[in-house]
Amino acid sequence: MSRFSRNTLCLLVAASLAAPAFAASSSPQGGLPDGVDLTLDLVGNVASNPVGGVEQGTEGSYWVMAQSKLDLDTLWGIHNTDIDAQWAWFAGRNLAREKIGNSISAQQTWRPVAGGRLTRLTLRHRFDNGLSIIAGRAPVNSYFNSSALNCVFMSNAMCLTPYGAITDLGITAYPNASWAGIVRYDVNERWYAQAGAFDYNNDLNKAGKNGLDFSVGEGTGTITAYEVGYQTSVANDRLPRTYRLGMYRNSDGGKSSYYDANGNSAALTGRPTAVQDGARAGGYAMADQTVWRGEGKRNLALFARAYVNTGNEAPIDTFFSAGFVKTGTFPGREQDTLAMFVSNTHFSDEQIDFLRDRRTRNGGSGAPHADEIIAELSYGWAVHKGIRLMPNLQYVINPDPIYAPTRTTDIPDALIVGLRVDIHFAQLFGW
Template sequence: MKGLKLFRGKKRKSLWLGLAAALLVQGIDAPAAQPDDPQESDYDMVIRQDPNTDMDSALPPDVVVNQPEWVPKSDQFPVAAPAKHLQWLVNAGITPQLAYTAESAANLVGGVKQGSAYSAQLLMGFDFDMDRLFGMTGSIIHFYITQRHGKNLAETSIGNNTSVQEIYGTQNTHLAEFTINQKFFNNRLELVAGRMAGNAGAFFSSSFYCNFQSNSVCGNPTMIFKDSNFTHWAASEWGGYFKVWFTDKIWFEGGAFESNPQRELITDHGFGWGTKHATGAMAPFELAYQTNFSNDYLPRSYRIGGWYDGGDYKDPVLDAYGRYAVLSGEPYATLNGRGGIFFRFDQMVWRPDPQSQRGLTIFGVAMKNISGRVAENHFFDLGFLWAGTFKGRDKDILGFMISDQRMSGLTLDNIRAARVSAGGSPHLPRDEFMMELTYGAQVTPAFRVSPNIQYILHPDQIAEPFRTKNIPNVFIVGLKFSLDMMTHFNIARNPTT
């Protein structure tokens, strides 16, 4: 009840004035802290588009909350003299979030034309520890707002429909998440409900994926967005999920999310909570075997699962009269119901020092459509991450990934019909391969820079169906950087006093 008394003992006005004053004072003279790792738990050190660090923690229920992860949290380092004005707020149970992530990209070769683009996100919000505030054990409320801005190189210059800047999407000020998270039975059961994006939970997510800039894998394998109404961050909708641990290494989760195509439009800001345009529900599920450094010398994760989308969607090729919609000018026919299955893994295969968490991990994804008339038949992804690349650079990460998106015959028929009508060749590549080589450098505890190069072999022409020739293969240079202000201001999260 100490936190409750502290919270009640201050007037609401002084609470917010204190917060503002702390930000100003700390911005002037505060030393930087060690990284908190808000982008993704484990290896990822980038400022995440969803700051809920519990998203994919893989912590078994009986392991302490501050158990070390792939990359240490800020509260696992000595923290020097945090600002009293803001730290007392965190101690009381209210943790502010303030982070900026930006991604630039330029296609030097290939695409529809050469160009460059910059896209970014400012994230603001609070985590409310309801135990500290009101004595509600195991309860946390997350409230996040994003402001996204910038352009999408895939749209302006490349011509394909998978971005090389994963931070792009919902380019407005948006309510990204407003959820309550409740844990029961010594943390063995977790329930989450409220306004959230479909990928706000651990579904189709991994702490490894967003070390990369390509949207083919970060923040989720892109097929799930092409073959369902699953929404990306920060397009919030009604939803909920549960997660239950059978042992300290085996857990299952399932959920249901609103299927509403309006949620990802730029005209939607996330504050309209009605369900007027909802057409059904999206239900993902996953069974996982997952370890960490506390119970495995070489941590690993193996997951199987699937999804069923009961919402409406557009036929990839035909209108309501059975004609090619791209030629008839009529809307694509509305269908309902589709689903798929997946397998995902990550496995550390080499660890030079048992006293550190440096090492090499490989990861992979396989997804397959099993019902419905969809845009893609399957998706594969394979990659590696090398954490602690050089002596003295324990937090740097070298990574490579390659993905294969297999277009469905229906998608190819749609493009082929348009191309032939324009006098082009009917021969189309069926697979789009996207590759990325990245190096994430931890410049300061709060600031991370990730230069990268990307290559797209056989860019899809879904957005350019009337082109008479294939889009040339694309070579891209990119730069991703992130800044976490709470770490910069030296504020300790998860305080123990």
């Protein structure tokens, strides 16, 4: 276990144990002003692979997120208008990259660029006819192909966004934000349609930018997203459900997974992969369906996710996942969850050919498997109001070797033992 991983684990355990006592002993400060909603969350992940991978070890990562929502109607009488500002700090190391060698992180809190970042700054206006408009700095995945069920897990295959679109299309994903405009129309309390346009500028995600580069017109493309959906709640449906169907398009064509600029194997020539003309595009579908409800919040929900690449060649052809979430587990544990998912990521022929040629160049032979299967079983323990511990087991079949560049044989299947800690300070202190 690295020193950072030990420190992360100690920090998470200490915070989860100390927070309830601190909350109880804190003197009441009174509620926030009407129209002000503050959120402060700490989410940490620790993951270890006792079996499989390139090598065994333990890594940890965490983020701290602060968010302020201001209802301008309540505060200053600006009708149906609100501001949403969000900031986050990231730190840690990635078990998948450091020990296993694959590209799908077992830790949803890990990000390639550490440090602080402005993750959202938007202004929303809601008209009286069901139409709403959002403008400002925003990530695509906070508004499209999103579900609360995605993050009852720790694996990045599901949380925050089902895998595929970020890798293939480069959609801006939390914590990375860009200039954006979103239009949504709620037909009624169940049906809606929305569309968004987002500036694509990958340089904004580099270290030192911190989400504060507000430059305009320097991107290499525009991401457009479209979604229609049907959703219900406990207020209007005995068995609430959510169905979404959507697509993304990035006018930046991306890079080939296999060819260099001369049309040869980039893995064999050592040259960069070639820039592609055209556009990247993909479609997705998701479904959440409650199939049983008991007393209070007890319920059982099933879910499924699908992503298909429909544009330029990209590393991933398809992604599918399915699973369940049981809320309310044992007597007296109405807030606990038991959840499981299984996913299959199918890599493109070009991506597999690149990995095959890279293996050959290093003295190996054969190609890695095109299908990477990941499963996770998690138990969410509601320790205290605002605090949740989530031990989990993950299993990776056919780990891709994208971050094991000198590997000459298949990476052994990996068993991952994880712990996720969520502390929601607003709930803890009753803000």
